[in-house]
Amino acid sequence: MVQHSKLGIVDKTRKGTDKGLLALPLPKINPNIVSGMSIFTSIAFLLSFQFSKPLAFVFIVLTLLLDWLDGLIARKHNLSSEEGYMVDVTADRISEGIMFILFPIWFILFAINNMLTMISFTKNRHIILPLRHIFLVYFIIIFLLV
Amino acid sequence: MNILLHFLIAYFAVEIAIGNAWSYVIYIFIFSVILDFDHIGYILREKGKIRHKKFGYESRTRFHELYGLTLISVVLSVLFFFVNFVLVQVVALSFVMHYAVDFLVGKSRPFYPYSNKDVFLHLCPDRYRAPVEVILTIVLLVVFWFSIQSLVL
Numbered sequence: 001m002v003q004h005s006k007l008g009i010v011d012k013t014r015k016g017t018d019k020g021l022l023a024l025p026l027p028k029i030n031p032n033i034v035s036g037m038s039i040f041t042s043i044a045f046l047l048s049f050q051f052s053k054p055l056a057f058v059f060i061v062l063t064l065l066l067d068w069l070d071g072l073i074a075r076k077h078n079l080s081s082e083e084g085y086m087v088d089v090t091a092d093r094i095s096e097g098i099m100f101i102l103f104p105i106w107f108i109l110f111a112i113n114n115m116l117t118m119i120s121f122t123k124n125r126h127i128i129l130p131l132r133h134i135f136l137v138y139f140i141i142i143f144l145l146v
Numbered sequence: 147m148n149i150l151l152h153f154l155i156a157y158f159a160v161e162i163a164i165g166n167a168w169s170y171v172i173y174i175f176i177f178s179v180i181l182d183f184d185h186i187g188y189i190l191r192e193k194g195k196i197r198h199k200k201f202g203y204e205s206r207t208r209f210h211e212l213y214g215l216t217l218i219s220v221v222l223s224v225l226f227f228f229v230n231f232v233l234v235q236v237v238a239l240s241f242v243m244h245y246a247v248d249f250l251v252g253k254s255r256p257f258y259p260y261s262n263k264d265v266f267l268h269l270c271p272d273r274y275r276a277p278v279e280v281i282l283t284i285v286l287l288v289v290f291w292f293s294i295q296s297l298v299l
Contacts, residue, residue: 036267039246046239047162083265090212090256090265094249097219097242101235102163104226111219118216121257 034070035091042095154286156240177240
């Protein structure tokens with residue numbers, strides 16, 4: 001089992017939020033399916049971006065929700081595993097790749113994040129950037145507010 | 147997934163997300179199927195038994211996994227500065243959709259060659275995979291045919 005050390009603040013925040021969130025009645029489904037669903041919502045974001053920015057925004061939020069939910073379900077039902085980690089990380093990278101195709105600067109950041117993912121795995125340290133979370137803020141400012 | 151379905155999925159993704167896919171059809175075809183060329187080594191190795199073999203994760207090289215996606219994303223990021231902007235987006239989308247589809251429907255080894263651990267999303271059970279693939283290919287082929295007809299007329 002790969003142990004990935006995260007930043008202390010991430011661990012503390014997660015422990016704090018998990019106390020309440022793990023009490024939620026989450027279904028005992030395979031977390032890998034939830035990770036896979038986040039790829040579908042990323043594709044939906046890409047396909048809807050040209051037609052409706054608010055709809056695209058909904059799909060980014062859904063993608064992030066699903067990404068957060070897979071880990072939560074795994075922790076609640078003790079389904080955390082090395083396979084789950086691999087699926088989660090790979091689904092995140094593919095999701096980023098799909099979402100950032102229309103935004104070259106973000107695609108370059110995606111390439112950097114891919115390299116960080118490989119380094120994280122080989123060096124056993126979690127140094128991956130939460131690009132989609134930052135992108136959500138960017139999207140709100142550039143496409144919804146301005 | 148068969149190469150025709152990879153092409154059709156990439157074609158329609160480009161058509162909806164970027165537009166004017168027919169102008170880039172050659173690029174979409176090449177870059178949506180080129181990853182599957184790594185099966186050739188496997189076919190040559192297993193040529194005696196190939197009829198009974200599946201083209202699962204064991205037939206893929208490192209370039210068909212996250213390692214390959216990393217390399218391709220770095221190369222495409224550099225190309226953004228030198229080549230037609232939209233063309234790079236078309237090529238990137240063709241590649242990324244191939245990785246996405248392969249990851250969603252079958253077993254893969256995301257961190258190969260660093261780890262041989264295989265993963266499966268269970269979104270499409272193995273017994274349904276072939277019929278789903280055939281139906282999806284036929285449906286998209288029909289839509290593709292009509293979309294080409296509308297372009298010609």
